[in-house]
Amino acid sequence: MHDQYLQAMGITRWVRRESDPVVVNDIVEQVAPQVEENNEVELTVIQTPDSHMVDDLDWHGLQQQVSSCIACDLHATRSQVVFGAGSQQADWMIIGEAPGAEEEQQGLPFMGQSGQLLTGMIEAMGLKREQVYITNILKCRPPENRDPSKDEIMACHAFLRRQIELLQPKIILVFGRVAAQNLLDTDKLMKDLHGKVFKYKDTDIPVVTTYHPAYLLRAPSEKRKAWNDLQVAMRIVAGETS
Numbered sequence: 001m002h003d004q005y006l007q008a009m010g011i012t013r014w015v016r017r018e019s020d021p022v023v024v025n026d027i028v029e030q031v032a033p034q035v036e037e038n039n040e041v042e043l044t045v046i047q048t049p050d051s052h053m054v055d056d057l058d059w060h061g062l063q064q065q066v067s068s069c070i071a072c073d074l075h076a077t078r079s080q081v082v083f084g085a086g087s088q089q090a091d092w093m094i095i096g097e098a099p100g101a102e103e104e105q106q107g108l109p110f111m112g113q114s115g116q117l118l119t120g121m122i123e124a125m126g127l128k129r130e131q132v133y134i135t136n137i138l139k140c141r142p143p144e145n146r147d148p149s150k151d152e153i154m155a156c157h158a159f160l161r162r163q164i165e166l167l168q169p170k171i172i173l174v175f176g177r178v179a180a181q182n183l184l185d186t187d188k189l190m191k192d193l194h195g196k197v198f199k200y201k202d203t204d205i206p207v208v209t210t211y212h213p214a215y216l217l218r219a220p221s222e223k224r225k226a227w228n229d230l231q232v233a234m235r236i237v238a239g240e241t242s
């Protein structure tokens, strides 16, 4: 029934098969950053947004807070923040890494070729893009599209956490190694993370990780694995597994 969407993912012929057993791991508490003492060097202070300061914010208030955020150095090079997009009543929450050039220009997550492939993946699951909520672990674009630093991710995490609290999704689908490792607080590689089921820390919200569309564009042979991962997530939302 979704053959045309599977085609959009670049999978022209597929055979349904049983996925690997679902593994549930609890997520370890995020470890506070190590700060080295150095009396000779002027230290840059990362003003991590206090989670208590965003705890009471609704969607509008949170978006305003993010728009004026200067908690990490990325504020200095951004042209605009990319807060997130989609339904604020969505069952599905999709989380990627950080905005790129096109996303920053449009103020929306997952644009361009990666965005088109993501849309194909969403539609392959029988959903429309407007029915899910899409955001990134970072709201500002790292210059030159470099990997975000740990400090930047920690500085931004209170915003993502509040988005999750407000949305209360039935599932979080995480795209790509950087987002997966940081959301799950692990240094495991994607080959060990994708298709398994975790819980977002201190909650019962299931988290499934899969490959980033940008990676799948470079490695189309991995699309079948990604489709298997999406099927794991679909079964959870359908109540067929937990």
Ligand code: SF4
Binding pocket: 066, 069, 070, 071, 072, 073, 074, 075, 081, 138, 139, 140, 152, 155, 156
């Ligand atoms: S990336 Fe996040 S923490 Fe850093 S300035 Fe942007 S909104 Fe603030």
